[in-house]
Amino acid sequence: xxxxxxxxxxxxxxxxxxxxxxxxxxxxxxxxxxxxxxxxxxxxxxxxxxxxxxxxxxxxxxxxxxxxxxxxxxxxxxxxxxxxxxxxxxxxxxxxxxxxxxxxxxxxxxxxxxxxxxxxxxxxxxxxxxxxxxxxxxxxxxxxxxxxxxxxxxxxxxxxxxxxxxxxxxxxxxxxxxxxxxxxxxxxxxxxxxxxxxxxxxxxxxxxxxxxxxxxxxxxxxxxxxxxxxxxxxxxxxxxxxxxxxxxxxxxxxxxxxxxxxxxxxxxxxxxxxxxxxxxxxxxxxxxxxxxxxxxxxxx
Amino acid sequence: xxxxxxxxxxxxxxxxxxxxxxxxxxxxxxxxxxxxxxxxxxxxxxxxxxxxxxxxxxxxxxxxxxxxxxxxxxxxxxxxxxxxxxxxxxxxxxxxxxxxxxxxxxxxxxxxxxxxxxxxxxxxxxxxxxxxxxxxxxxxxxxxxxxxxxxxxxxxxxxxxxxxxxxxxxxxxxxxxxxxxxxxxxxxxxxxxxxxxxxxxxxxxxxxxxxxxxxx
Numbered sequence: 001x002x003x004x005x006x007x008x009x010x011x012x013x014x015x016x017x018x019x020x021x022x023x024x025x026x027x028x029x030x031x032x033x034x035x036x037x038x039x040x041x042x043x044x045x046x047x048x049x050x051x052x053x054x055x056x057x058x059x060x061x062x063x064x065x066x067x068x069x070x071x072x073x074x075x076x077x078x079x080x081x082x083x084x085x086x087x088x089x090x091x092x093x094x095x096x097x098x099x100x101x102x103x104x105x106x107x108x109x110x111x112x113x114x115x116x117x118x119x120x121x122x123x124x125x126x127x128x129x130x131x132x133x134x135x136x137x138x139x140x141x142x143x144x145x146x147x148x149x150x151x152x153x154x155x156x157x158x159x160x161x162x163x164x165x166x167x168x169x170x171x172x173x174x175x176x177x178x179x180x181x182x183x184x185x186x187x188x189x190x191x192x193x194x195x196x197x198x199x200x201x202x203x204x205x206x207x208x209x210x211x212x213x214x215x216x217x218x219x220x221x222x223x224x225x226x227x228x229x230x231x232x233x234x235x236x237x238x239x240x241x242x243x244x245x246x247x248x249x250x251x252x253x254x255x256x257x258x259x260x261x262x263x264x265x266x267x268x269x270x271x272x273x274x275x276x277x278x279x280x281x282x283x284x285x286x287x288x289x290x291x292x293x294x295x296x297x298x299x300x
Numbered sequence: 301x302x303x304x305x306x307x308x309x310x311x312x313x314x315x316x317x318x319x320x321x322x323x324x325x326x327x328x329x330x331x332x333x334x335x336x337x338x339x340x341x342x343x344x345x346x347x348x349x350x351x352x353x354x355x356x357x358x359x360x361x362x363x364x365x366x367x368x369x370x371x372x373x374x375x376x377x378x379x380x381x382x383x384x385x386x387x388x389x390x391x392x393x394x395x396x397x398x399x400x401x402x403x404x405x406x407x408x409x410x411x412x413x414x415x416x417x418x419x420x421x422x423x424x425x426x427x428x429x430x431x432x433x434x435x436x437x438x439x440x441x442x443x444x445x446x447x448x449x450x451x452x453x454x455x456x457x458x459x460x461x462x463x464x465x466x467x468x469x470x471x472x473x474x475x476x477x478x479x480x481x482x483x484x485x486x487x488x489x490x491x492x493x494x495x496x497x498x499x500x501x502x503x504x505x506x507x508x509x510x511x512x513x514x515x516x
Contacts, residue, residue: 030454031455122364183356
């Protein structure tokens with residue numbers, strides 16, 4: 001599998017999928033329900049989203065397990081009711097199901113791992129051991145359920161990214177991707193706790209990441225310079241998944257004003273800046289991924 | 301004396317709680333006017349922390365450590381203020397929380413910390429807070445303001461429900477309402493009839509000083 005994925009990214013720009021949360025909200029996910037709970041309570045709705053992204057041309061599909069560590073689940077009543085192993089296993093199973101039903105080959109299942117939502121000192125009281133234990137537990141469940149690779153994403157603290165990476169590495173030899181999340185500040189790109197891209201570029205591959213990059217926080221346009229910064233500093237394969245602009249409120253409902261075509265044009269520039277793989281994050285839908293797919297196929 | 305004030309500001313800027321506490325004690329032992337120690341010393345430090353945060357020159361850990369140092373110093377100085385001519389130093393009472401259905405705690409806690417560091421009295425209800433809890437707590441502590449965080453487009457309507465509930469109880473005139481969180485905006489605040497919106501913790505301090513601040 002590792003060889004297969006390496007071969008894939010060597011020969012083409014690989015297309016990942018887009019946002020899950022907003023799709024589930026559109027399907028009726030209620031206030032106070034964690035999205036991962038639907039892996040067990042509304043599996044067909046989750047599988048439908050995966051199927052829509054496969055139809056749109058995505059080749060790597062992320063499991064609906066972003067918040068499925070015990071630390072993150074413990075933060076809500078809806079999450080506390082879930083069993084870590086069951087919710088992760090179901091998450092992987094739903095991508096497998098969508099892949100089989102599509103009849104398509106060359107689709108990869110990415111076991112998705114997001115941050116615990118807690119902070120290391122001085123901001124919070126998270127310990128390296130608790131983080132590592134939680135990530136290892138999630139990774140073990142995803143590994144047992146047969147994911148093809150791991151995608152650690154939206155990491156705002158390099159220490160937590162490393163804990164997740166080590167947790168995965170302790171239970172799996174599959175490819176691991178790590179995406180950090182950065183804000184654009186007057187002085188450059190920084191994470192919430194002040195990590196620079198340079199730090200991730202230095203630390204993550206050394207810790208065993210096969211691919212690195214960034215997702216969330218930034219809109220597609222704001223991410224282009226970040227891609228150049230990464231590419232100028234490393235030869236490691238790169239993945240970027242920007243947000244679809246910022247939502248604006250209209251009659252009490254969030255509206256994403258950015259059109260899929262605009263997003264796709266920015267993503268073309270992200271590819272030219274050196275990305276080996278692209279996809280979407282918050283606010284992106286199968287229409288966005290489809291537009292990117294058209295650009296990637298017809299644009300070259 | 302000026303030098304001591306500079307050291308006070310420096311301790312907050314460095315996020316050095318132990319040093320801030322020690323300097324506050326020293327200032328009290330030297331019988332310096334408490335309000336002046338706060339305003340010319342520690343507040344200068346926390347303002348600089350806020351400025352550097354907005355500029356992107358320091359980040360969450362430094363912001364939190366600066367606010368903690370500020371709180372430590374304030375805890376030492378507060379007894380000297382109470383009963384004295386400076387008793388009005390409390391900027392205002394604020395009930396803060398993340399609305400029900402929403403477990404995002406980080407931004408809200410940060411706003412609470414910065415408000416507290418800037419002299420506001422804070423009742424932090426945590427996350428996933430029902431509409432009723434905001435109202436009960438506001439009544440209990442005779443709050444000047446309710447600050448509601450929502451990080452999800454699915455939960456932000458809860459902010460409106462708090463405003464509506466205050467209206468129903470004829471409490472709306474007595475309590476200001478401010479909102480924050482990623483999907484919120486000044487337009488959203490206006491649409492739901494809230495009194496204001498802030499995009500980050502430093503902005504929230506500015507907003508509340510304008511709305512309910514008592515001098516200083």
